[in-house]
Amino acid sequence: MQYQSQSVAKLYFIAAIGLFVGQILFGTILGLQYVIGDFLFPEIPFNVARMVHTNLLIVWLLFGFMGAAYYLVPEETETELFSPKLAVALFWIFLVAGALTILGYLLVPYAKLAEMTGNDLLPTMGREFLEQPTITKIGIVIVALGFLFNITMTVLKGRKTAIAWVLLLGLWGLAVFFLFAFYVPDNLVLDKYYWWWVVHLWVEGVWELILGAILAFVLIKVTGVDREVIEKWLYVIIALTLITGIIGTGHHYYWIGTPEYWQWLGSIFSALEPIPFFAMVVFAFNMVNRRRREHPNKAATLWAMGTPVMAFLGAGVWGFLHTLAPVNYYTHGTQITAAHGHMAFYGAYVMVVLTIISYAMPLLRGRAAANSPKAQRLEMWSFWLMTISIVFITLFLTGAGILQVWLQRIAENPEPFMVVQDKIALFYWLREITGVIFLIGLVVYIASFFVGGDEEEATA
Template sequence: MFRSQHLSYKYALVAYLFFGLQGVVASGGAIELVFPDIALPISYSNGRAFHLNISMFWPLIGMIGAIYFFFCQEAGREIYSFRLIDLNFWLLTGTVGLILGSLLLGFNEGREYLEAIWPLKLAIAASVLLLGYNLVRTYLLSGVPRGRATLISILAGSFTLIIFYVPNILSYSHPTVDEITKFLVVHLWEEMSLELIGTGVLSALLIKVTGAERRVVETAIYLEITFAALAGILATGHHYYWIGVPAIWLWIGGIFSAMQVLPVLLLLYTAVKSAKFSKFSSLSYRDKITTALVGCSMFYHISGAGFLGLFMAYPPLNRFVHGTYITSAHSHFALFGVFGFLVLAICFYMLFTEVLLTPKMYRWCWIALLALNSGLLTMGLGLLLAGGLQAYCWRVIGLSIGDTNQLIRPYLFIRMFGGLIYSGGSILLTFIVVKSIWSKLRVLFHKNGKIAKLTGDDLNNTQKLLHCLVQKEKEAELLLIRIKYLSDRLRR
């Protein structure tokens, strides 16, 4: 195992901690929507800014950890600089902590998803630049083929993280220019940068866990890169129409949004076709949970992000549903449903590489997964019903905003109920992770530490082998007793 992979564990742990915190804060916001007069210690506007930013940054932290973990594996060598891995972690985690704390205190620039003050944005940009530099130096020194698709996909996604974020360090006086620049992060980080990184990382994970054929998977990766570059940028046009650009952008966005369903279907088909699913029953506890989380990500990618996004982007419908709770349902399915589950899967795989997941914790993991999915689906259903009624009453028959809000309030109760279930699942899964590695916490942050001499897979395989030997011993014992009985009979 590479030392770089050990250094990436702390990224995964912090991602889980922020993930658990997000569920708690989001539940408070859902309760305040239904009971606006309730006294909460955090104002709704500050809590909303906190929720939007943490939902964007915890997957980013986990994904950067996954980049370091799988990039050295695919490159066949250590990451160029261990010090830069650690520096990147402390800079990114410290900056995200300052951003979230400052937002709770009301230091807010007023740009949705980009509310942080500019010095903190500059620190985020510096962190992403450190990542890019470390990856390029590693790539140039590696001995594997330069065209290895997993490396190309991760590199392309990492560099677009920089390209799309840097213009947002500044604010712009013209509102249309400011909105277009904002969507470089809000939309293109998700639909292009994280898509490319996630494709490379997920492909490396599938090759490792399911035994998928590299040649077939890499063909799908190159097609995914092509689709992400074309559709990711131009599909954003269904937002541009609403910020003061020509109407043609609404149709450009609608047409290219339809293309965004194709790459994930292609990757799913490739994984199912080439993976050896007969091995699933023999997988370790860690790999079974990881595969289940990846399956959840694929489901929401196709349904919530893909087909629901395509429905919303169709121009004649977009004029009615844009900015309603239907948009909120889509954003929850697309951001957490797709990338949230994917980052949870990868971070779970990383953290339990050298720590054995016990059978008891394994069973609780399934309960947490059930709570996360049932909560997210219930929340999404409530938002879809509220958004459909909102679009009809407000934008079709012309009811006032006040009357419309009274009519949709019962559906916000469904959203709140789903949010509480989801929050319970997020807290439970975070507790399982923290409790399982608590005894190894000190060595987790030590640059020369080793959590265990054997990996979790080795321990699981050893456990299975010992169980098999015990069974064979019992069978041999019964056979010896039978032989002795027959010998006595013959002697008599």
């Protein structure tokens, strides 16, 4: 750690991991509800558990992104953070607001929560992923503005690198597109149209800028490859991302009442969306092969190489699988979508946050360069446990999805939804077992933080 103010990142990373645990616990509850329908009913109905699962995911990734920004921006810009105090204050505000929101989901019926928080004044609740009470959404905007102010001022007073700019651009984009969460028109088609301006333009747009910047930063650190080379790749990758991904939004506009030319535009452009992910794989492996130093943090290097591979598989390959309109006609809104969602989120965003944590946390905890080989071995075990689990979760959901599509939509006598769900229960059981293994992987991951031992000599 070169700058004192980078230390605020530690708080953010710890919170991120804590909320990650909550997300996975609720994931295993959901998985069980798929096969034991009345599990925890009516205390925690499926929709409530799902809100907790998805909202915790979003919030902990945001904590991870903010932690990453607080860690890497001072080092990139070669200056202390504009205001470490503001960063700490915003951390607690965000954590408390997030915790209260989750408690609200769990303790009162959703309609009651809407009433208590005055949703009628500015109705924004009840849309997938954006279920937060309006007051929480306003809180998110305030925290985001404070955070962006802090990071922007830091960049403006320091050295301006491409990585810092791209990160800043991604973070500003994240905040700007979130504003569409406040636009909830009565017209359902328009509602859905602009809902994607938050969801798609986040995960297949500006978040990829954040992903690229974090990955580029870690690759410079662990490989020692020239910054000019890495930043050139970064620009190429994010150029491909936005060139394909913006019009690629059209793959959500096939069946929601929007004009049918979107079937062409969405199919063509989103079919190209795997390209930037493929470029990212080539990039990461190339940089590691051309490394100029043997960085002692092997675990961080593993995460940095795993991220693009899993992002390519989850977002790229599993996205392409059902993105063409004639295919999507049959797969839209089935377990195929769930399969894609799980591997894409893990591969792209979970793994990049774990990459920066893996690189930065030892330094934040006062180590010279890396954790002890023993701790790293445990961390790498957790990498494989979680990553292989997510691969199998994805495969089982894909199996469930293929059967669902066949039985419910293609077979000569299409069967009702619930009948089909019973028939594919075996796949849900397999998914649940794999989910438990993922949870074990996460426990191993956390355990790796508590393993001591001597640090290996840095061989720079």
